[in-house]
Amino acid sequence: MIDRLEFLIALASEQHFGRAAEACGVTQPTLSAGIKQLEGMFGVMLVQRGSRFIGLTEEGERALEWARRIVGDARAMRQDMDAMKHGLVGHIRIAAIPTALAMIAMLTTPFRAQHPDVRFTVLSRTSVEALAQLENLEVEAAVSYIDNEPLGRVSVVPLYRERxxxxxxxxxxxxxxxxxxxxxxxxxxxxxxxxxxxxxxxxxxxxxxxxxxxxxxxxxxxxxxxxxxxxxxxxxxxxxxxxxxxxxxxxxxxxxxxxDPEETHTMGLIVPDREPMTAMTSALVKEAKRLAKVLEPSLAAGAESLRPRPIV
Amino acid sequence: MIDRLEFLIALASEQHFGRAAEACGVTQPTLSAGIKQLEGMFGVMLVQRGSRFIGLTEEGERALEWARRIVGDARAMRQDMDAMKHGLVGHIRIAAIPTALAMIAMLTTPFRAQHPDVRFTVLSRTSVEALAQLENLEVEAAVSYIDNEPLGRVSVVPLYRERxxxxxxxxxxxxxxxxxxxxxxxxxxxxxxxxxxxxxxxxxxxxxxxxxxxxxxxxxxxxxxxxxxxxxxxxxxxxxxxxxxxxxxxxxxxxxxxxDPEETHTMGLIVPDREPMTAMTSALVKEAKRLAKVLEPSLAAGAESLRPRPIV
DNA sequence: TGGAGCGATTGAAAATTGCTATCGAAGCTG
DNA sequence: CAGCTTCGATAGCAATTTTCAATCGCTCCA
Incomplete structure (x- = not known):
């Protein structure tokens, strides 16, 4: 089931059955059948059928949201169980906007001092790309503006203000x-x-x-x-x-x-809003909070609050 | 994969391989093997092995949290896709505490007027049982106190104050x-x-x-x-x-x-904190908000706020 | 000490999966 | 407009996985 959901995510991202299949490491007929199975299981069309890929249907878009969430959680679960096994081991991918790249070292360096078996990949991205990658599970965290353009369903740790x-x-x-x-x-x-x-x-x-x-x-x-x-x-x-x-x-x-004006914008660490958090993410969040306290004590104070209970 | 996670949930809830298997509609060896597969896949023991079921390991408890979440989302996805197919059709199960039972009718009656194909099951439960059932995916919503004992990871709609x-x-x-x-x-x-x-x-x-x-x-x-x-x-x-x-x-x-004292306690609708919400849940939340506005306008005003962004 | 209960193991049947090969429709090109 | 290419669907087959019935071995308790 979960692998089919991955097919759907890949298809939405590649917009092409063949490339999506390749991205998933399966052949095109397999991916095709996988999508068809999802459609059968839900009893709705997920992709607009034509001679070539046109797009997802409305139901497909909705299914995609769920798929992202479920697949994301499944991967997070794996990572988390790994962490329970050997302590924190693995790979963190961070997408950061260019102006934040230099400060990433202030996050990664103390992190690695505590968790020597964690490797990092840091990618320079626009803020839009960074959020998209976070959404598509291509990175575990992003560092970007947190007070401007709308973010998705994520948790943020304010780090410092840009002056x-x-x-x-x-x-x-x-x-x-x-x-x-x-x-x-x-x-x-x-x-x-x-x-x-x-x-x-x-x-x-x-x-x-x-x-x-x-x-x-x-x-x-x-x-x-x-x-x-x-x-x-x-x-x-x-x-x-x-x-x-x-x-x-x-x-x-x-x-x-x-x-004149001395405007500031807040930069923060952005991670998927997932509960429970993976051990990796929560260690990163912890480090980010520590860093925020050093960089901008006023911000950090506000961020200390517990996660608010959602009132819908 | 997801079916194995269901095995884990059933096992935790039944505390017995045989009964858990029955609850899942499989034979005991199948469930046994399923759990073993999870253990193999994660490389950790999930259940304490002995001559009989003793309990989950620490890793097992953690895995259980993830499993609940993933399985819950998978079921919600199904429901939601169903709703996209036929409009709102299906079954809502609500657990309510005894003092709230009478007001459930104020929620279900207008709901059914708008969605005639939805059936309800309303269960009388203690507040603790109601939350447990919500957690175990045995009900879709609960009506209980929202300002006293700690709730889990849920969203709430305040309904009225008990006087x-x-x-x-x-x-x-x-x-x-x-x-x-x-x-x-x-x-x-x-x-x-x-x-x-x-x-x-x-x-x-x-x-x-x-x-x-x-x-x-x-x-x-x-x-x-x-x-x-x-x-x-x-x-x-x-x-x-x-x-x-x-x-x-x-x-x-x-x-x-x-x-002397004229103490009040707030009752509310409690639903799983899931994003996106299923069509069913979000219709129920909408109805609850409307009802809150009638019952206790002051409460409803406060609840209108959007879901706050989690700051971790 | 013997029976009952529980979970693990085994071996065979059944179901599912994923691949190669191929088809047919649509778009492009000269 | 014929020929070529691209794209996704389909068919058939091999391999894997899943499930079950039967049974085993252990432990607890009478």
Whole structure:
């Protein structure tokens, strides 16, 4: 039964019977039959039938929600039983947005000190991709904004607030200032993330609110690229303070707080809302809470509350 | 896989391989092998092996939590797909505590008007039994106290507050009063529910707080028994106002508010906290919210809030 | 010490599963 | 529009898995 549900998930994700089958490690007829079995068992069509894959039916979409949940729990159960066997052993995959990548080390390093047999995969993703991967069980956790775009059915641990800095060379127009306004930032040429990144959208919004149309002279989906350009002394960029600290400043590069408005956005660890949590997830959550206490005590205090009872 | 998990649940509930097998509709060797397969798949012992069933291991208990969840979701998925097929058809089982039994009709009647193909089973249970049955997937919903003893992983819809009345004959000591105190109630002979009922424990606590030791002259686990005794004109009892209204008063029986302290306890509909909810559950929740608005507008207002995002 | 109860084991029958090969419909191309 | 490709469905067959009836061995208790 559960393997059929995996077929459905794969089919929805690949939108193609053959590729879905390959992803599941079975042949196409097997996957085809599996879907047909689900349809028979429920007595409803799940996929729109045509000469090729068109899409799921309404019932199929609903079934997909359940399938994701059940398959997710089944995998979590496996992981959890493994953890009961050997202590925490295994693999955590984390999807993080580019501006959060540098701080992941603050999470993974103390975690590994406590659980040496856990391996990590950290993926750079847009916030939308990160949530999608969490949903599709392709990662165990995500680090992204938790106060902006709507999240799905997840639990969050607030980690810190992003405060923005202008990174610019010491001898540039604002290189010696102790703060600049967004309006001023808007006047100089910038390297920024690509617009699929939420950080870029936030910066765009702040620039527009201050009356300038964002027109970066260079954009990339990697912070490394932006930073490398700033290091040449000829470019500027905007990045969160935490990230600027991690990258380290040189004599040539200064980090200038941007004010007016001094807007902040909260970053957090996002994990599937599953009860019981797997031992792995709950260890990660525990570490994240500890980290939050260090990074931003005010946030952490609020997050200490127990899980509220859902009132529907 | 899922059927094996059902084996585990049945085994935990029956504490006996043979009976568990029967409950699952398989033979004992099949169930035995199923459990062994789970153990093999996870690489851990789930049951304490001995000449007879002793209990689950620690890992087994943990696995049981997951199994309940996964099996519950799988059943919910089936129900939900059925509902998508024919509209709302099927069976809702509700466990309610005795003092709430009368108001169930206010939930089921309008529900059935909208969904004529749904059948109901309403079971009278103690609050502890009701929650256990909800947990074991033996009922779809419960109606019980939501502000006293801790609930499990469930969603609640507050319905109304229980306010207590003395039901007594018109010609008895307090028959003409417009209120009595708990201390006064403690002085007269009462028929009360048995102590396994939470309502009884609440009343006991209130009586003790007012300085009398509860010593009912008759106790029963059925409100009907209590009411029948009061109707004879020779007995008194304490019951929630809502229930007293439903049973209807005669000239001979009066309902006197009890004050000092005028304590109230909240009753609510309790359903599994599952996302997505089945069509059935969500229709029931919707009806319960509507009912709450009629019964106790102040409560309903608070309950309108969306499900809070869990912050762990 | 013998019987009853419980769970494990065994071997054979039955059911299910998954594969290869192939088909037919639809879309694309020259 | 013929030929080619892609996609999903179907058929037949081999392998695996599942289930059951029968029975065994252990333990507890009378």
């Amino acid at each position: 923005y800095r202008l990174l610019t060379s010491a001898d540039s127009e604002f290189g010696q200032r102790d703060h600049v306004t967004w309006a001023e930032v808007g006047r100089i040429p910038l390297c920024l993330l690509t617009p699929d990144m939420q950080n870029r959208r936030i910066i765009d919004k702040l620039l527009r609110a201050s009356g300038t149309e964002p027109a970066p002279t260079l954009q990339s989906n990697s912070m490394i690229v932006l930073y490398a350009h700033v290091r040449t002394g000829r470019w500027s960029t905007v990045m969160p303070a935490k990230l600027a600290e991690t990258l380290g400043l040189t004599d040539a590069v200064r980090s200038v707080p941007i004010v | 207590y009345r003395l039901l007594t004959s018109a010609d008895s000591e307090f028959g003409q009063r417009d209120h009595v105190t708990w201390a006064e109630v403690g002085r007269i002979p009462l028929c009360l529910l048995t102590p396994d009922m939470q309502n009884r424990r609440i009343i006991d606590k209130l009586l003790r707080a007012s300085g009398t030791e509860p010593a009912p002259t008759l106790q029963s686990n059925s409100m009907i028994v209590l009411y029948a005794h009061v109707r004879t004109g020779r007995w008194s009892t304490v019951m929630p106002a809502k229930l007293a209204e439903t049973l209807g008063l005669t000239d001979a029986v009066r309902s006197v508010p009890i004050v």
